[in-house]
Amino acid sequence: MRGWRYNPELGAAIDAYVSPLFDVVSRKQREALYHNPLNSIHLSVPRGEDAAGEAVRTLADWQKTGVLRQDELPGVYVYYQYFRLPGSAREYCRKGFMCHIRAYDWSENVVLRHENTLPVSVNDRAELLARTQLQSSATHGLYRDDTFELERYMDEAIQDPLYQTEEDYQGARDVLAMIQDRDIIHRFLALLADKQVILADGHHRYEASLVYRQARQVADPKATGFELWNYHLMYLTNAAADDLRILPTHRLLLEFPGELSNEEFLKRLAQFFTVLGQDDAYDLPEIIAGKRWAFGLYLGGQAYKIRLKPEVHAQLAWDTTTEVKALDLTVLHYFVLERVLDVVGPDAQRNWPGVAYVRSFSECLAQVDRGTARAAFITNEVTMDEVERVCHSGAVMPPKSTFFYPKTIVGFLFTSIRDQEADNPFLQCV
Structure with a gap:
């Protein structure tokens, strides 16, 4: 693919033009970013009564005036993210590359999802894609290669970066490079040809590509399957890598149904869990670390460690796979939300306003306080x-089960799927 990127002058100050993904950018962040008329947020999260129309006009202007320029030759875009985790001196580096992959239907069993999507979010992304015909941010996919062959080529390419951030909004340093050697690109194609891809992040954006592809297929039944609208921009990383980090997402109960008191809540929990009081709430992450079906609970200023009684697990009656039933979060959603709070079934829980998903441990304690x-x-x-x-x-996890860290950023690379740009000599090899 031939990507569109900020011109060299702007690329030298790329920190001013990158932005968070549409589903993680806060309202405060958005307002600050909108003040920069050239920030990538104007393409990824446009605003106005006709937001998609605004993005179309912005894109046309940026391409005409040279804000964005298209690379002369196609290639694979290497993308490394250097980051640290709280409490650790180690610097991690998540290695991956951005490319176009075919937008496979779920039924083809090539791209695998691990969560369900919300229709309203898919529709929003699908309209923006259809109007702009621009992929403004790559979804995150995982392939597995225990030989780490592609990392050798990527390590070499990253020594000559196109640009890099000083530090993005989440504290990571992002570096972009490019591979244009035809033989090396063929090695990428050959290695990935028979791989399944697990969609780690970006389910709504991927489904938007499916929706758009299906609409174009209906409109053009004689399509060859190689039109650019058949493709989707994805950031691919190796699932075998040690630098692939998944952070926990905690659950906040904003309310209890009915007039349930804290005491009654604890009493109901004790039917299913061993409940042990703890002296210090800040010890909870360490106390539960690595323990199956164990959770920290902060309630009324008191901390507890709770752990499912092993004999109780057989009561988990949802119609899903053994692999899903074994998950900590399935246990939490079934025995706490359904059995204790009577919010019955995954669909009801996904739409219940009484639960919130928070990544910050300290924020969880603060909200209860x-x-x-x-x-x-x-x-x-x-x-x-x-x-x-x-x-x-073949199943999916409870909502907000994974938070792959760090998130990719918007603004490093844009790709067009307009018909007139279907001149990539590598398409015949895909």
Whole structure:
């Protein structure tokens, strides 16, 4: 593919033009970014009564005036993210590359999802894609290669970066490079030819590509399958890598149904869990670390460690796979939300306004202390092995099960799927 990128002058100050993904950017961040008329947010999260129309006009202007320029030759775009985790001196580097892949339907069993999507978010992304015919941000996919062959080529390319951030909004340093050697690109194609891809992040944007592709197929039944609208921009990383990090997402209960008191809530929990009081709430993550079906609970200023009684697990009655039933978060959603709070079934829970998903441990405690939440459940992170097991079982996880860190950023690379740009000599090899 031949990507569109900020021109060299702007690329030298790329920090001013990148932005967070549409589903993680806060309202405060948006307002600050909108003040820069050339920031990528104007293409990824446009605003106005006709937001998609604004993005179309902005894109045309940026391409005409040279704000964005298209690379002369096609290639694979290497994307490294250097980051640290709280409490650790180690610098991680998540290695990957951005490319176009075919937008496979879920039924083709090539791209595998691990969560369900919300129709309203898919529709929003689909309209923006249809109007702009621009992929403004890459979704994140995982392939597995235990030989790490592609990393050798990427390590060499990253020594000559196109540009890099000083530090993005989440504290990571992002570096972009390019591989244009035809033989090396063929090695990428050959290695990935028979791989399944697990969609780690970007389910709504991927489904938007499916929606757009299906609409174009209906409109043009004689299409060859190589038109650019058949393709989707994806950032691919190796699931075998040690630098692939998944952070936990905790659960805040904003309310209890009915007039349920804290005491009655604890009493109901005790039917299913062993409940042990703890002296210090800040010890909860360490106390539950690595323990199956164990959670921290912060309720009414008191901390508890709770752990499912092993004999109770057989009561988990949802119609799903063994792999999903084994997950900590499935246990939490079934025995706490359904059995204790009577919010019955995954669909009802996904739409219930009484639960919020928060990544910050300290924010969970603060909201309970402020009275904006009744209780906080502190969770362990999901492992990559669990993600792979669930995806290969054909099922999906509970909502907000994974938070792959760091998130990719918007503004490093844009790709067009307009018909007139279908001149990539590598398409015949895909």
